[in-house]
Amino acid sequence: MAVTLKDIANACGVSYSTVSKALKNSPLVTAETTERIQQKAKEMNYIPNNSARSLVSNKSQTIGLIWPSVDRVAVSTLVSEINNFLKNTGYFMSVSIDDVETAAHKFLELRFDGIIVFDEGEASTLPSIISSNIPVVAYGTDRELEYPIVNVNHKQAMILSLDDLMQNNITNICYIGDLNTDDIRQIIKKETFERYCKEHNLEYNMIDSKGLSAEDTFFALKSYLTNHTLPEGIICGSYDITLGLVHTLKDSLDQHIVYSYDNVPQFDHMDTVIHSVGVPTKKIAETLVNILINAIESKENHPDVYHLEPELVKRK
Amino acid sequence: MAVTLKDIANACGVSYSTVSKALKNSPLVTAETTERIQQKAKEMNYIPNNSARSLVSNKSQTIGLIWPSVDRVAVSTLVSEINNFLKNTGYFMSVSIDDVETAAHKFLELRFDGIIVFDEGEASTLPSIISSNIPVVAYGTDRELEYPIVNVNHKQAMILSLDDLMQNNITNICYIGDLNTDDIRQIIKKETFERYCKEHNLEYNMIDSKGLSAEDTFFALKSYLTNHTLPEGIICGSYDITLGLVHTLKDSLDQHIVYSYDNVPQFDHMDTVIHSVGVPTKKIAETLVNILINAIESKENHPDVYHLEPELVKRK
């Protein structure tokens, strides 16, 4: 069926081990035979068999990304960036949207070289049988794991935006976020906001977006605004929540100063001025990839926690 | 490193070929030895090596999905559905967000069993070297390809909604869609709308959403509405465009009758009544999977075009 090294060897009148070397540009083969063999290989549409390669070399040059929640827009940017960084490092990225355990198990069967997990909480912990067999890195929330985890200092992000608001003498502010949840990340945002406002005697209130999507926020705000108004300073708990706010306020948005979590590139192309606070998507992607590649190549996997410090990006 | 059949064989005092059979529940092995071996395998955390399996059996039990545009929300539902159908058929789905050619080539190297391509136009055609080596099915637009393609009868969808509008005696209507594009799907919608309106003497106009995203639509409509109003009947060219309309009109939406392309489940959970026209996501997913699995198992791949007929779903 498919063309093998043997076929090329026959066509060139050499042995298949010579072909193997030639295709890898080994210095052990003459330049001219290498040339001739590569020519023929292309001509015959040779496609290397990764299964065979992987069997002997124990390397597949591909890493698996576990992404059970495909529908979150903010995350898709991160996925793209990770793909770019991996490609530059010579790895192929294979995404699974299965649940964490199913996907990880299959990745092990496929003998992938490493795994990146989007950690959404307790349900997404990898059993140690898996993490002890393959380098793993997670992106998500603060927890003690047997493999490294990268996350964002959400507390510091909140403080950054509040400090900036105070420097602009804006003392009447609100936070829009998902208030009734057991997602530890959302809880940290809410609690930091409240504590910091109290400490600095700021006039504040909190509005429940009743979910994490732009949709949820849109409808929550629409109902809230029937008998309330929004203060001058607004802090939104995520990119999607900010989208919901933008859709709701439309033209009157310029009467507010808005800060949003998630430093995604989308903010640069928006009509309205939104300041953002968070770790740039590229930075997160780069960190994840570096940790994983390091673990793969050094054969070590330290269960460290990497806290990425957020930056405040002011616009216009 | 990893546990192999040999390790289990040693631990059980049998040969590794017996282990191989036992793990596959072969009738050639006694029930009791099978039991003992399977017990031991689990105890030792045996994970089969897919590379080795694939090498001898020429089957990897995984199919690749090529999805270069990760950020389209409407599509992510389809991706989930495809994953579900594949899982039921015993296949694992691996997604690549690389460009079509890179991804397909890697899938071939990995000896996956089949490929699903989201065909976004000319740039996403697979070279015949690839499609002749592995079963392929595409979802997308009308084109002559060397592999089967599944698509939606967009013309019929438009006619369905226009007919329904006329039956409700609504003769003042507009179409909101991406008007300046060479995407053949958008052109079909636009042209069908215009021709059918003329034929039936309907009062109509067309509004350019200037893109396919909810964002684009939102801003296009905002500017349009400064010196125009919308007629009673509205047809939107896609789910995302409808979202843009919803965000723009907010409360005044109930003064209109809205039809939207894309029969996605999201419409069922919306606050506002939107009728939708299109092929249900499940139906599309099922069709794609069936065609592909058939091609894989019959070793045949007919370059047919599958036109899926849309349905009109009226709500509330």
Add this chain to the structure above:
DNA sequence: TTGTATGCGTTATCAA
């Protein structure tokens, strides 16, 4: 510089 031989983990065929 090129060719030969071995082994990677598995399945499947055959012999015991």
Add this chain to the structure above:
DNA sequence: TTGATAACGCATACAA
């Protein structure tokens, strides 16, 4: 019922 063995496609150590 179980075990030995060849083969899958490739990389590599070693022999020529």
